[in-house]
Amino acid sequence: MVQAGKDIATVIDDLTTTDIGGRDTIYPISGAARERQGNAASMQAAEHLVDAVDAGDTVLVLTGFLIPPTMVQETDGPLGAVSVARAVDAALGANPILACEPAALDICKATATAGELSVLDRDTAANSRRTVAVEEFPADRGAAEAYVDDLLDEVDPAAVVAVEKVAPNAEGVYHNMAGYDVSEETAKVDVLYDRLPDDVLTVSVGDAGNEVGMGLVQDVVIDEIEYGAQCQCGCGGGIASDIETDLLVPATVSNWGGHAIAACLSHLTETPVLHTPEVERRMLEQAAAAGSIDGIVGGTNAWCDGLPPDAHEALLRLIHEVLGSSVHSRGGGELGR
Template identity: 30%
Template sequence: MHQGYFKGLENILKANLGYRGMENAFLEGELKKAARSLIAGDTIFIVTGFIVKDACIGETDGPIGAVSIAAALEQLGKRVVLISDKYSEDILAQCSLARGVSAAMEIMGSHMSTQLSQKLLKKYKPSHIIAVERPGRAADGKCYSMRGEDLSDMAPIADDLFEEAKKAGVITIGIGDGGNEIGMGKIRPYIVNSVDKGELICAAFASDFLIAAGVSNWGGHALSAALSLLSHKMLLHDINTEIAMLKSAVDAGAVDGCTKKRSLTVDGLSLEDNLDAFMTIKNIVAEALEEQYILMQL
């Protein structure tokens, strides 16, 4: 598939990164590398859910992107396990229902201990584990919001699962937009120097592949699009399903992570802005598949 289509996806992911000082944090080529690795995988863990402290509930960014990836992987015959916590459990379940995803779900308790992590890895034997907008443990052992709020007394820290997975040879992928999400340790020097409160909030764990995105849901959709390009089939849903997923998340209690309000917005961006990004991503895939079809007829 022509490299220009992957560049097009990367350009969408870079949009809005400057909002949090992440404009130069993007790692070229990681999207395609992550997708290519997943094509060869079998069982994939997807961990998501980011609690908004004042609202005591998960946000609208993360679960939608996670379910988008899960749906794409299921269409490719992969086994998917969705992992979250009590704050995002219903949000993730309702998004999955709206998209028609049948993946198993595991809900973390107060802490994802080393013992529990090893138990889950032994139970499912994943080839990959993906974090989509999941708070990551900082250098001081705590996890933080983008504002520097300490979330450690509420959000179960999932880093042990990723660390144990990495020890077991499981490939790790991180998707985030602010520097405080699991996987962002891969670009720690940049985050410390360029992101507000970067030294405090930067997640310590460095994933094998890191996909920075202006909005993490967009990163999830772009990874589904990259899987579509590599498999030569459309794996993304339609715009009505995208709207239904967001509505189901909000109906389940999700709030916008920036405004902290229950609304059909993500990271302070309107429904229209998010739909424009989604459709631009999907249209890149449609154009690529159409070009391939034309070439096959020649």
Template identity: 30%
Template sequence: MVEPAPFETLDRLSCLELRSHGLPSGVVPRLYALARRGDPLCLQAAAALAADSARRVAFFTGIVHEKQPRGELDGPIGCAVLAAALTRLEREAFVFAPADVVPVLAAVRDVCGGGFAVMPDTEADPAAFDAAVSIERLGRNRKGVHHSIFGVPRDQSPVADDFFETLDESGRLTIGIGDGGNEIGFGSIFSAARRVVPRGRACGCPCGGGIVTTTRARYLLVASVSNFGAYAVSAALALLTGTPELAPRPQTVVGAMAAAVEAGGIDGGSMIPGRVADDGIAADAVAAVVTLMRATVENA
């Protein structure tokens, strides 16, 4: 029997609200409570990925718009860390993103290691995969529109939504990791999330459908920063498989953040070009969270 205590700690660490002023606060704990049924969320996701049936895994990430033409740091780094962990467990991992985000992902992969592929999301074929993981990827709302957390409509391809729906309909594994209710996976708690998330029912844009996505995932992992959720799942995999080296290292994460910025990625919290931060959280604070996750694994 798995001892749940360290996984509870990982969930709590992934939900620490450290994001910068101006971003919604107090929402993550309520969304987490809605998503939680049974075991800690990171344990549920890690156990599903550790199963023999999840041999070939597709990741989706990347949010591009005029202020972040190469995407933000939240999402790509979490994908790289978790994909690298899976390849060390002899899984095949492919990370799909808008074409403009691919150079950022390639730079991050160089830091994180792992033999995973990085490809434009237009090349994603659901027939080729056993499982899909979305990390900070916008999901469409009930009107088919993608939004920022502030209700701004985003011109994003529905390829990831379609991919998830195809896998979900065929009974294959889907995991969504998000922090705002507008990312793939939150469709699993759609009605409840609309009551909790600011602009959940009224986005303010002409579509009038609210920002909460209808795109579901079998497992929804809520975190204060989507990357934190991915780090928690990687640490949970380390515990489940008895492979402590799978737990993320702070120096690797900070190095990946710097590489992403160098490649054109931006901190989505401050929108300051060149700033090495994630959702407005400075690199040293991100490193502290990752250090605590790694300590949780080492001391379990």
């Protein structure tokens, strides 16, 4: 029997905000987010997407976090972004575009392919299902402005979902969690948020306070997260994000927040869009094979945020158990198309 939506949402959010790795960031962030926007953020996000996105609409999914000193894309972010792309494609009939740093492009393409999506150009993908366009969001500010102008003119997105997308602080500087400036090679997504029309739904997923959407809890990040108030780059601004979105979905691992949104879309639309634990492992392995590293322990070992693949598979199994119904017991192998 399917649990009530409220119960499902509460349990899923409890699972995805449990500090399994002991990083000491998620509890202050998730607690403040619940006080300010209510409980069950992943279900709220899914409900907002159902309301805002019609069949044929474009949903822009942002991800990308390059880890210094090598400035290689980490494993957290692309998997959650692919979860969201799969879900809006299959459950809502939308056309997802996944945009990331140029240096992350091959990794995001490999992750999407491992996640059972065909990677096609924007025009071809718009006329096909089980597909995603994966594009470069430029790090150069002038090029980013041109990209955003083209994007808004050509596809007019109904929603923008950011998953582990590093954001600037109040001084306009992008930081990693250790407080170092990573602006030079980071996509200038502030350009997009400055230019988005007010009627475009914005949803974000993050885990540490320096991501898009964490502007909602900026004061908490400044007060309670290491380097939140004082970074190590000399800009004087700390790592706290200055970009707020319509809804913030905190998660212990940002990928998990993307999975939570997909699970809630599965429940609301009765469409099995959440991938299986086996696909989760395959995405981690293929991302690593393409060069992605664990942002905490390093290495192309298919770990993510200091946790081995088994832990991420287990989380998927638990979410599927919560969903519980016979339509979901097929494990998300079908995408409803």
